[in-house]
Amino acid sequence: MRSLQWLGMARHGESTGNVASHDAAARGLEAVDMTLRDADVPLSQLGREQAAALGRRLAALPSEERPTAVVCSPYLRARDTARLALEQLAGPPPVVLDERLRDRELGVLFMLTQHGVQARHPEEAERKRRLGKFYYRPPAGESWADVALRLRSVLADLDREHPGGRVLVVAHDAIVVLTRYIIERLSEEELLDIERTVVANASLTVWAREDEGLRLVTFNDTSHLKDAGLL
Template sequence: MTAGWPSALWLVRHGESVGNAAAADAWRRGAEVVGVAPRDADVDLTARGRIQAEAMGRWLATLDDDRRPEVAVVSPYLRARHTLGIALDGLPGAVPVRVDERLRDRELGVLDRLTVRGIEARHPEEAAARRRQGKFYHRPAGGESWTDVLLRLRSALADLRADHAGQRVLVVAHDVVVVLFRYLLEGLDEAQVLEMSRRAAPLNCGVTYYEHEGGGLVLRNYNLAVDGEGRSEEAGA
């Protein structure tokens, strides 16, 4: 018995997205705006992101039958759904999939598609509020704070426990979701979760893995990087 917990839980950030690539390019150029046309929910994977998802599927396929995911839960955003679909294509047998909107990425409101330079130039009041309130609590106009995301993740975690107790569950979502699941599952505080995110932010298709032990889930790996051959190496702690 797992006392209301999944027997195993994988938390995976989606593969590299068009938005990730555009944000990196904007940072290199010192631009104010990230050049992405679709709305955030419709941002897809890059070619590299699809390769990452394929590698993750090959890695999952190397696990023994009784160690592979039995069910998957995914963010509704396209980049997450495509990552999961590509990865599951490499597995023998069908894995049931449930889409959960509570796993979506953080909503940035007026700061959407702006770099740090863009925020300072176009919304200096928001930049000042973030400095005053801190990253954890600052809620941009029309957007969410990290604590807002936590409210929906607490609900999602309760349903994971109720619906998938004793099962091996794969979750594919976004970097902030992975980080804040760690906050919930490990009882971290504000300083700890911010330092962990700063020091070792979730990689694209990086794997965070928990196993049930005692009265809860115990972290076994964080940010496991899967290469093109389906091999893995822990990239952050």
């Protein structure tokens, strides 16, 4: 039975939510000043330029190495990243949306800074310290383990539906890191060590088929952004 030959994962470009979150943290605020649903947060202008640079990186690949399928989180910032990137390719494959690729849901902690969580929900900050980042589930939200569970089914479907194919996934930083956790069979400690390095906006992570499994080729690659002067 043939399996997926190449898996690429791109984080969405910089969003207006990323900009607002960084600003709120820098100013010591408790909450991020945004009223949009997480699903509706758009790209910033820089994020749009990053998405185009990602597309040029993919377009520069030999034709036999370019994605044959694209699967995307339904969140606006991911959809627009995929659309803008694929505009750089001649005859790109259609984009398929999959809600299982959405960002981690934070529940009552949504749009709170670390300072805000400590100030407004000190019991949750303590519970997270006690349970650890991987297993902590905020009220009405998801743990990292919850996200891994839905992601396992996505990866199994991609392998079954794209035998011999090359699939590009456009999603979120948690999805990229947890894909490493699943494919590479990492431990909780190994995952959290990797997670200390921020997955950059519009970065590219790639696995390629080797023998019976997928092998990591590049992680969190931003060379295309550096070449475009976007870092």
